[in-house]
Amino acid sequence: xxxxxxxxxxxxxxxxxxxxxxxxxxxxxxxxxxxxxxxxxxxxxxxxxxxxxxxxxxxxxxxxxxxxxxx
Numbered sequence: 001x002x003x004x005x006x007x008x009x010x011x012x013x014x015x016x017x018x019x020x021x022x023x024x025x026x027x028x029x030x031x032x033x034x035x036x037x038x039x040x041x042x043x044x045x046x047x048x049x050x051x052x053x054x055x056x057x058x059x060x061x062x063x064x065x066x067x068x069x070x071x
Contacts, residue, residue, distance in 0.1 A: 006031045029059045 006028065033055050040051035057065070 002031075002035065025063075026059045029062065 037052065037055055040048055040055065043051055
């Protein structure tokens with residue numbers, strides 16, 4: 001996944017107007033995570049491990065965390 005995927009996703013939503021907010025947000029979250037993961041692979045040793053460890057939450061876990069903070 002990369003910027004082309006994100007552009008394709010946004011274009012599809014614009015033309016079809018059938019994306020629910022959650023589906024779109026999940027795609028954006030996953031795209032950002034993949035871009036960050038690619039950055040982490042360029043690091044070495046514990047820096048890579050620490051970087052990848054920050055990316056472990058799935059979208060569902062992330063959403064639960066952010067929703068509980070709002071309440």
